[in-house]
Amino acid sequence: MTGPPSPGGRDTPPTVCVQPLRGPDMSSVIYRVSDLVYAYGNGPRVLDVPGLEIERETITGLIGPNGSGKTTFLKLLAFVQKPVQGEVRFKDRPAVPFAEHARFGVTFLPQTPYLLKRSVYKNIAYGLKVRGVTNDLDRRVEGALALVGLSAELFRSRHPEALSGGQAQRVALAARLALEPEVLLLDEPTANVDAESAHLIKEAVLAARQERGTTVLVASHDLQWMYEVADRLLQMYKGGIWEAGNTNVVLGPWRPGSDGRWEKHLSDGGRIRVPRPPFPDASAVIEFSLSRPENGEAGANILLGTVSRLILEQKREAVAVTLAAGHLTLTVRVSCREVESRGLLPGRQVLLCYDPDAVVFM
Amino acid sequence: MEFIVSGFLKALVLLTSGDSETYSAIFATLRVTTASMAASLLLGIPLGFLLGHHDFPGKRQVRIVVDTLLSLPTVFVGLMVYAFISSRGPFGGMGLLFTLPGIAIGQAILALPIVISLVATATQTTDSNLRTTLISLGAARRDLLLTSLWETRHGIITAVLVAYGRVMTEVGISMMVGGNIKWHTRTITTAIALETNKGLFAMGIALGLVLLLIAFSVTLGVTFLRRRS
Amino acid sequence: MKKTVALFTVMVMCGMAVLTCRAQESRAPLMMATTTSTDNTGLLDYLAPLFKKDTGIELRWTAVGTGKALLLGQNCDVDVLLVHAPAAEKEFIAAGYGISRTEVMYNDFILIGPDADPAGVKGKGVAEALAAIMDRQTVFASRGDDSGTHKMELSQWKRAGLAMPEGEGWYLEVGQGMLTTINVAAERGGYTLTDRGTYIKYSADHKENPPLKIMVEGDVGLKNPYSVVLLNPERCPKINISGAAAFARWLADKKGQGYVKGFKLMGRPLFFPNAK
Numbered sequence: 059m060t061g062p063p064s065p066g067g068r069d070t071p072p073t074v075c076v077q078p079l080r081g082p083d084m085s086s087v088i089y090r091v092s093d094l095v096y097a098y099g100n101g102p103r104v105l106d107v108p109g110l111e112i113e114r115e116t117i118t119g120l121i122g123p124n125g126s127g128k129t130t131f132l133k134l135l136a137f138v139q140k141p142v143q144g145e146v147r148f149k150d151r152p153a154v155p156f157a158e159h160a161r162f163g164v165t166f167l168p169q170t171p172y173l174l175k176r177s178v179y180k181n182i183a184y185g186l187k188v189r190g191v192t193n194d195l196d197r198r199v200e201g202a203l204a205l206v207g208l209s210a211e212l213f214r215s216r217h218p219e220a221l222s223g224g225q226a227q228r229v230a231l232a233a234r235l236a237l238e239p240e241v242l243l244l245d246e247p248t249a250n251v252d253a254e255s256a257h258l259i260k261e262a263v264l265a266a267r268q269e270r271g272t273t274v275l276v277a278s279h280d281l282q283w284m285y286e287v288a289d290r291l292l293q294m295y296k297g298g299i300w301e302a303g304n305t306n307v308v309l310g311p312w313r314p315g316s317d318g319r320w321e322k323h324l325s326d327g328g329r330i331r332v333p334r335p336p337f338p339d340a341s342a343v344i345e346f347s348l349s350r351p352e353n354g355e356a357g358a359n360i361l362l363g364t365v366s367r368l369i370l371e372q373k374r375e376a377v378a379v380t381l382a383a384g385h386l387t388l389t390v391r392v393s394c395r396e397v398e399s400r401g402l403l404p405g406r407q408v409l410l411c412y413d414p415d416a417v418v419f420m
Numbered sequence: 421m422e423f424i425v426s427g428f429l430k431a432l433v434l435l436t437s438g439d440s441e442t443y444s445a446i447f448a449t450l451r452v453t454t455a456s457m458a459a460s461l462l463l464g465i466p467l468g469f470l471l472g473h474h475d476f477p478g479k480r481q482v483r484i485v486v487d488t489l490l491s492l493p494t495v496f497v498g499l500m501v502y503a504f505i506s507s508r509g510p511f512g513g514m515g516l517l518f519t520l521p522g523i524a525i526g527q528a529i530l531a532l533p534i535v536i537s538l539v540a541t542a543t544q545t546t547d548s549n550l551r552t553t554l555i556s557l558g559a560a561r562r563d564l565l566l567t568s569l570w571e572t573r574h575g576i577i578t579a580v581l582v583a584y585g586r587v588m589t590e591v592g593i594s595m596m597v598g599g600n601i602k603w604h605t606r607t608i609t610t611a612i613a614l615e616t617n618k619g620l621f622a623m624g625i626a627l628g629l630v631l632l633l634i635a636f637s638v639t640l641g642v643t644f645l646r647r648r649s
Numbered sequence: 650m651k652k653t654v655a656l657f658t659v660m661v662m663c664g665m666a667v668l669t670c671r672a673q674e675s676r677a678p679l680m681m682a683t684t685t686s687t688d689n690t691g692l693l694d695y696l697a698p699l700f701k702k703d704t705g706i707e708l709r710w711t712a713v714g715t716g717k718a719l720l721l722g723q724n725c726d727v728d729v730l731l732v733h734a735p736a737a738e739k740e741f742i743a744a745g746y747g748i749s750r751t752e753v754m755y756n757d758f759i760l761i762g763p764d765a766d767p768a769g770v771k772g773k774g775v776a777e778a779l780a781a782i783m784d785r786q787t788v789f790a791s792r793g794d795d796s797g798t799h800k801m802e803l804s805q806w807k808r809a810g811l812a813m814p815e816g817e818g819w820y821l822e823v824g825q826g827m828l829t830t831i832n833v834a835a836e837r838g839g840y841t842l843t844d845r846g847t848y849i850k851y852s853a854d855h856k857e858n859p860p861l862k863i864m865v866e867g868d869v870g871l872k873n874p875y876s877v878v879l880l881n882p883e884r885c886p887k888i889n890i891s892g893a894a895a896f897a898r899w900l901a902d903k904k905g906q907g908y909v910k911g912f913k914l915m916g917r918p919l920f921f922p923n924a925k
Contacts, residue, residue, distance in 0.1 A: 138552050168552050188560070233557065518726075600711060600712065617685070
């Protein structure tokens with residue numbers, strides 16, 4: 059039965075009737091990842107993703123510290139590298155580097171892009187020529203340059219040595235936008251560029267999705283931008299991926315505690331309790347929340363935190379609250395209403411609670 | 421000392437008077453070096469690129485061997501080639517001994533490690549991001565190869581210049597395999613060896629200067645190519 | 650990738666094939682191995698056009714040390730030899746590498762040394778001169794390269810009853826051609842044994858006033874006989890045996906002998922025809 063979506067927006071799952079009708083190759087999932095593993099030689103796994111789906115025309119943000127596997131993940135989705143195990147399905151067909159159905163649809167902007175030793179014009183035209191597109195090259199190149207805010211007359215004949223870091227990054231992005239790809243993967247596109255270039259890059263990325271329905275995956279440390287633009291945020295840590303929500307990673311070391319559990323002492327005297335870790339230095343993945351505990355045992359599972367920052371996640375109508383608990387930095391997400399009702403302001407002390415038995419170790 | 425000055429003057433005389441022996445040697449040198457360079461480049465550039473680009477078991481060992489062959493003594497190569505193309509050797513029937521093609525084969529063997537090694541180095545030092553970038557722009561394997569080659573063109577040009585220098589100035593192979601036969605396999609370098617052996621140092625200097633002149637023109641041409649790209 | 654390499658290799662081989670193509674000759678050329686001293690006299694440059702005129706055969710030669718010339722003959726890499734080392738030639742034929750040697754001419758060896766003549770050998774016989782040189786330990790430059798001249802020199806030490814001065818500081822084994830050896834002797838103010846042909850040229854190059862002058866000549870042991878050695882066609886089926894035989898015949902004939910006699914350098918005869 060068709061009908062309008064129920065009120066409550068994102069909190070209630072959509073009914074079957076609301077899903078738009080799509081043809082056989084127009085499923086809404088553009089990437090389906092299963093049992094994806096990557097490691098260097100016989101070394102430890104740098105990426106381990108049991109399952110993940112990316113929907114078309116979405117902007118997915120990838121956040122996490124350096125070395126968490128973001129670049130590796132993007133390279134696998136870009137089919138620049140082959141996984142050690144598992145598969146990546148693109149448009150419902152498995153794909154590997156040089157696969158015909160993925161080659162032209164996916165493009166990747168590395169963190170330090172390489173510009174060919176030729177003019178800006180030829181750099182942008184390269185991908186087009188590879189696809190056999192030879193008509194209207196001038197118009198396409200100019201259009202791509204315009205998207206990143208570079209004047210065609212000034213820049214088309216310049217060589218890479220004559221470009222600033224930010225200009226080079228923009229040219230690299232233009233080279234990819236000119237291809238009108240279905241998927242745009244970006245690895246830290248605004249790191250190491252000047253503010254103006256960063257602004258233009260962000261605009262171009264957003265325009266790609268708005269105007270051409272490009273699916274975008276961006277890895278970035280610019281949390282402000284991520285919260286602003288992403289439909290979905292994924293958090294990465296040591297090769298694992300989670301939906302960004304209330305999960306936080308707490309590093310070891312852990313010491314044996316009094317009641318059979320292990321614990322970590324914080325600088326303000328607080329303690330985090332966890333079950334026995336596989337080894338003392340293991341990292342614990344813990345879900346925190348601001349809800350009040352119901353049962354009495356909760357006394358042991360409470361932490362005192364001070365609100366340090368509030369950031370609005372526009373797309374999800376939620377607020378990311380960053381708290382300092384001892385020397386730890388934790389993030390939880392609450393609705394806008396909750397912020398108001400709890401009176402969350404920077405400097406305010408609140409209670410965080412968690413379930414020790416639900417703690418998972420990495 | 422005076423033979424140096426008279427050498428300079430003699431060089432001018434030889435070139436302007438169109439001395440037939442000298443010009444015969446010049447053409448012999450040009451013919452043989454062009455052939456050997458063409459062969460070593462056609463083989464060496466792809467091999468060097470493969471060596472620099474791909475990872476395979478034993479890659480380091482191959483590199484060590486190639487780099488060691490950079491020090492091949494010319495007389496050694498000449499002797500080895502002689503052993504193969506001599507009448508009693510496996511390729512004796514091809515009539516290559518005492519001919520320019522025979523010399524060209526030996527010189528190609530001399531130049532090949534130079535080309536392979538330098539091209540491999542140039543390929544490896546090219547940004548590893550190049551591969552990522554090209555694939556992300558939709559390059560197929562063939563595009564990847566050709567574009568990567570073009571991107572390392574400066575390294576390739578260096579390899580050409582170094583190999584050419586080695587090949588054009590060598591005597592050991594030309595002497596051993598060519599036999600220094602007047603009008604047929606007498607190159608500039610074997611002519612220099614002959615004249616200095618005879619004690620005619622001025623002539624040796626003169627011919628040496630002629631050789632330098634040729635080298636200079638070639639370098640000029642290659643540098644012009646470098647500028648344009 | 651493999652396809653490209655294969656294509657390249659094919660291109661290279663085609664290139665090589667093109668290079669290896671040679672035009673057909675009217676009569677097959679005659680490839681000769683001879684010695685550097687012979688070549689340096691210019692005799693062959695003089696004889697080659699005459700030979701071509703009389704027989705239509707183009708003479709080509711490579712000038713190397715006697716040892717190498719014999720080896721080239723042994724390996725069937727040349728068609729004929731023109732050398733001047735009778736003992737080695739006889740061994741060569743005895744071993745079956747050659748079938749005959751035809752003596753065609755001779756020149757002689759001379760002992761040359763500096764004007765100052767530190768060992769006092771001028772005008773003496775060869776044996777005496779060498780003994781004096783050894784006694785005073787004056788510099789002596791030897792070919793040291795197993796060539797005909799070198800073998801001649803070694804036989805002179807033997808004839809004089811002296812041990813070969815191997816390893817002595819004053820005995821320089823140059824290991825190169827005759828002119829280089831002369832130059833080394835001149836540089837070090839010492840003596841050397843050379844064929845007259847090379848010396849005439851050397852003297853002419855120095856405008857008749859070379860640093861080294863003739864000290865000893867005319868000694869009967871110093872004759873330097875040249876022979877044309879024919880290779881064994883059974884061992885070397887592919888060589889130009891008819892051309893080689895033609896050359897031997899031509900040089901030993903009245904006409905060829907006349908040419909040899911007529912060859913002069915600086916107005917002086919260099920070689921003395923002696924074919925029987």
